[in-house]
Amino acid sequence: MTRVLFSAPKKDWEAYEAHLRRALAEIGVDASLEFALMPDAPETLDYIVYAPSSRLEDFSPFPNVKLVQNLWAGVEEVVGNPTLTQPLARMVDDGLTDGMVEWCVGHVMRHHLGMDAQIKVQDGVWNPVVPPLASSRTVTVLGLGALGREVCAALVALKFDVRGWSRSLRQVPGVATFSGADGLDRALGGAGMVVLLLPQTPATENVLNAARLSCLAEGAVVLNPGRGPLIDDAALLDALASGQVSHATLDVFREEPLPPDHPFWAHEQVTVTPHIASATRPETAVRVIAENIRRGEAGEPFLHLVDRALGY
Secondary structure, eight states: OEEEEEESOHHHHHHHHHHHHHHHHHTTOOEEEEOOSSOSSGGGOOEEEEOTTSSOOOOTTOTTOOEEEESSSOOTTTTTOTTOOSOEEOOOOHHHHHHHHHHHHHHHHHHHTTHHHHHHOOSSOOOOOOOOOGGGOEEEEEOOSHHHHHHHHHHHHTTOEEEEEESSOOOOTTOEEEEHHHHHHHHHTTOSEEEEOOOOOTTTTTOBOHHHHTTSOTTEEEEEOSOGGGBOHHHHHHHHHHTSEEEEEESOOSSSSOOTTOHHHHOTTEEEOOSOTTOOOHHHHHHHHHHHHHHHHHTOOOSSBOOTTTTO
16 A cells, blocks of 8 residues: 655644545545645655645655655755655645736736726726837746746737746747856846746755846846745845836745735735745645655656755
């Protein structure tokens, strides 16, 4: 019998249990799942489904675990754990992708059409300000993994002028792509909006700093649904004050929940959303979990394994 530890807060197990049992049954996997942070006979466990919000920090009691399946897209909170010697898989599923695309496209269109200003005008003044067409607006997407490529595709379909940047050069249909340090400056140069979808690694921390913010078109918009440390917060506040950046819509932060006294909360040019851009939805995530368990039992390669050297 396959033994799976679901290591997450109890409310998560309650949301996942029925979906997960159904998904496992549908592909013929016989699994007995336990909700416990440190069960009896941990050496008999075969898989761990892991949420970084759980209290599990020591993976050494699980020598026979074939895979640790992360419940979140990001692995930065666990990938450096020295006790985690088992294979680690990221969560990559359609629900995460669709949620991210909807958040990014929604906020790109909000800023492109000037919706905030239109909503505020309630004084009876007829002021027909016509926004530019999408084809005249350059949107740069930093990060061309699965999420970044899908966001690019949606923006291309709306006829935005889309640029993309990644650590190594990728080809994305309809997108001018760049890589490397010089390529980053070129990708940002004159862009009216930038969307950050990079993983959090030492190489990406503060990737959007004062120098890179100055590359953008004056009055540009910054959207960050990726990771909080991608942005130098002080540099962003300075750019907002100078007018180099007209607005920042932020879903992720260096400290979460965002502290009540943080200047982002009260800033008129900042929109805060509470890390909702790409939530893991049980009804779709369970298919990824079940498939990786099936693969492990069949001796097949796992999906979405993390490259420890790269950190994602």
